[in-house]
Amino acid sequence: MNMIFLGAPGAGKGTQAEVVCKELNIPAISTGNMLREAVANGTEVGLKAKAFMDAGDLVPDEIIIGILKDRIAQPDAKNGFILDGFPRTVAQAEALDSMGVQIDKVVEINVADEKITARMSGRRVCEKCGNSYHIEFKPTKVEGICDACGAKVVQRIDDKPETVQARLKTYHEKTAPLKDYYQSRGKLVTVEGQEEIADTSKLVLAAIKN
Numbered sequence: 001m002n003m004i005f006l007g008a009p010g011a012g013k014g015t016q017a018e019v020v021c022k023e024l025n026i027p028a029i030s031t032g033n034m035l036r037e038a039v040a041n042g043t044e045v046g047l048k049a050k051a052f053m054d055a056g057d058l059v060p061d062e063i064i065i066g067i068l069k070d071r072i073a074q075p076d077a078k079n080g081f082i083l084d085g086f087p088r089t090v091a092q093a094e095a096l097d098s099m100g101v102q103i104d105k106v107v108e109i110n111v112a113d114e115k116i117t118a119r120m121s122g123r124r125v126c127e128k129c130g131n132s133y134h135i136e137f138k139p140t141k142v143e144g145i146c147d148a149c150g151a152k153v154v155q156r157i158d159d160k161p162e163t164v165q166a167r168l169k170t171y172h173e174k175t176a177p178l179k180d181y182y183q184s185r186g187k188l189v190t191v192e193g194q195e196e197i198a199d200t201s202k203l204v205l206a207a208i209k210n
């Protein structure tokens with residue numbers, strides 16, 4: 001099954017993608033994680049992407065489409081995948097269509113902007129493996145240390161309140177039109193994000209199995 005997880009920054013796409021990919025044994029492909037890795041490694045793509053990411057803007061379509069195309073061609077994606085954070089523009093969705101990629105479901109996780117702003121200040125990510133936590137809702141077992149790899153967890157540069165506002169604005173202007181794009185193709189299911197991560201997971205899994 002090929003799926004897209006759609007939603008505003010901080011709505012919980014990454015968190016839910018992690019749950020569902022374990023359940024279905026398919027990879028979750030996060031373009032955000034791929035870009036952060038490229039920035040950390042100082043690659044050409046990373047150098048080009050960093051300023052856009054730090055400002056809360058989208059990385060240009062031509063950069064991200066190439067990266068995504070290479071990633072979904074990998075053998076682990078042949079039985080299905082979850083795209084977390086791609087497409088982010090109608091041009092990216094059209095590129096996916098023109099690659100001949102069949103999308104079975106688009107799961108939108110809907111959370112109000114006010115809730116997101118509060119949530120993001122508590123997010124922490126592992127600087128090595130990218131695992132995501134929350135100081136209140138999903139704490140690490142040992143404070144400041146990643147459960148998965150033991151490296152330090154830090155706040156993302158783009159989780160500063162003013163950048164979160166810019167990211168929300170970008171989402172409403174450039175990404176939200178994808179809801180109509182996939183609704184008109186009969187692919188969109190919307191799940192209301194819940195207070196508890198596990199409660200949202202139940203709704204997401206039910207929506208996928210329906």
Ligand code: AP5
Pocket residue numbers: 007008009010011012013014015016031032033035052053054056057058059060061064084085086087088092119120122123124132133134135137138158167193194195196197198200
């Ligand atoms: P990306 O990494 O994709 O960031 P984002 O879309 O802004 O998404 P987030 O990772 O912030 O949110 P999420 O919905 O995954 O939330 P999470 O599950 O972590 O992209 C970063 C940047 O890269 C972009 O701004 C752009 O510049 C660039 N980029 C990436 N893809 C691109 C593309 N296709 N085109 C162009 N540019 C691109 O949850 C957030 C927090 O809340 C966590 O701490 C979590 O533990 C907590 N939480 C989750 N669910 C709940 C709940 N139900 N209750 C309480 N807390 C919860």
